Amino acid sequence: MPGVRKIGIFGDGRIARAVAFFFNRRAGCKAELLNQDTQARGCDLLVGALAGDLGEKCLTLALRYKKNLVDISDVDPPYYLQYKKQIAQSGITVIPGCGFSPGLTNFILGMEFPALQKGPSLTVKAGSLSKKKAYYPFLWCFEDLILEHHLPSWQIVAGKKKKFPPFAGYQKESFFGIDAESYYCASGFENILDKVCVKDFSCRVVRPTGFMPFFCFLKNYGFFEKKNMLFAKSALEAKKEDNITLGEISITTRSQTIVWLIKASAKKNEQFNSMQKITASVPVVVGSLLLDGELGGRGLMFMEDVGRQQCWKRVLFSGIKRFGVTVTRFGARG
Numbered sequence: 001m002p003g004v005r006k007i008g009i010f011g012d013g014r015i016a017r018a019v020a021f022f023f024n025r026r027a028g029c030k031a032e033l034l035n036q037d038t039q040a041r042g043c044d045l046l047v048g049a050l051a052g053d054l055g056e057k058c059l060t061l062a063l064r065y066k067k068n069l070v071d072i073s074d075v076d077p078p079y080y081l082q083y084k085k086q087i088a089q090s091g092i093t094v095i096p097g098c099g100f101s102p103g104l105t106n107f108i109l110g111m112e113f114p115a116l117q118k119g120p121s122l123t124v125k126a127g128s129l130s131k132k133k134a135y136y137p138f139l140w141c142f143e144d145l146i147l148e149h150h151l152p153s154w155q156i157v158a159g160k161k162k163k164f165p166p167f168a169g170y171q172k173e174s175f176f177g178i179d180a181e182s183y184y185c186a187s188g189f190e191n192i193l194d195k196v197c198v199k200d201f202s203c204r205v206v207r208p209t210g211f212m213p214f215f216c217f218l219k220n221y222g223f224f225e226k227k228n229m230l231f232a233k234s235a236l237e238a239k240k241e242d243n244i245t246l247g248e249i250s251i252t253t254r255s256q257t258i259v260w261l262i263k264a265s266a267k268k269n270e271q272f273n274s275m276q277k278i279t280a281s282v283p284v285v286v287g288s289l290l291l292d293g294e295l296g297g298r299g300l301m302f303m304e305d306v307g308r309q310q311c312w313k314r315v316l317f318s319g320i321k322r323f324g325v326t327v328t329r330f331g332a333r334g
Contacts, residue, residue: 012035016033044068094300100262125247157200179208185205242265244263244274247263285320
C-alpha cells in the first residue's frame with residue numbers, strides 16, 4: 001500500500017502486542033512483530049520490547065540498518081551511552097527507556113529540571129494495584145518483574161549513594177483507597193542523577209499489601225527456578241481482575257513540593273491491562289513524532305531530554321490520554 005509506513009516491533013509479549021495494536025489504529029501505519037532480524041531492513045521505525053539482556057539486540061539492529069528506534073526494553077542507560085557517537089554518525093534517532101518508568105516518568109523529570117537544580121529530595125513511585133484483596137497483578141514482562149525483586153538498588157541518602165537489598169525500605173502506602181506497600185527498587189534513572197544534584201533520591205515499586213511475603217513464599221518453594229518459571233508465569237498471569245497502574249513523582253525543595261500523578265485503569269475483561277495502556281501508549285506517541293520527522297536526526301535522546309523541550313508536553317500528554325492514561329500535576333505548596 002503506497003504511503004503506508006511500516007513499524008517493526010521486536011518482542012512478542014503483552015507490551016509488544018499492545019504497541020502493535022495501538023500503532024495499527026493510526027492512519028497510514030502498519031505495525032507487525034518481527035520474527036527475523038533481517039525484517040528490520042524494510043521498516044520505517046523500530047520499536048524494542050524485549051526482556052532483559054535480549055534488549056541490547058534492538059540497538060544493534062537499528063545501527064546495522066540505520067533505522068530510528070524507540071526502545072522499551074529493560075536495558076540500563078550506560079549501554080546506550082557507549083554507542084552515543086556511533087548513533088550520531090549513523091544519522092538516526094534512538095530514544096531508550098521510552099515506556100512508563102523509566103519513560104514517562106523521565107519525561108516529567110526533564111520538564112522539572114529547573115526545580116531539580118535546586119538540590120531537592122526526589123521520590124519516584126510506580127506499580128500496579130487492584131481493589132481485590134490478596135490479589136497481586138502481574139501485568140508486564142513476567143521475567144523482568146521477577147528479576148526486579150532479586151536485584152539490589154542504589155538510592156541517594158543525604159547526598160551519598162547507598163546500596164540496598166531487594167525489598168529494603170518497606171513502607172505502607174495508600175492509593176485511590178487501596179492499601180499498598182512499597183520498597184526500594186533499581187531505577188534506570190542513573191543518567192538523570194549524573195546531570196543534577198539531589199539531596200535525597202528514592203525509587204520505589206508499589207505493590208498491593210502482602211506482596212512481599214507472597215513473593216518470598218513463591219521463591220522459597222522454587223516457583224522462580226528456571227524449570228518452574230513457565231508454570232509460574234502461566235498461573236500468575238492467568239487470573240485477571242480489575243487493575244490500576246500508577247506513578248507518583250514528588251519533588252520537595254526548601255520552599256515547595258511538586259507532585260505528579262500518572263494513572264491508568266482497566267477492567268478485568270478489557271483487551272489491554274492498565275500497565276499495557278501506559279507502557280505502550282508512550283512509544284506510540286513518541287514514535288509517531290519520529291515518523292512525522294519531528295524528532296529525527298538528533299542522535300541519542302533520553303526521555304528527560306525530550307521532556308526538557310516544553311513543546312512536547314501537550315503532544316505527549318494529550319496523545320496518551322486517548323489511550324486512557326492521565327497525568328496530573330498538583331499545585332506547588334509551601
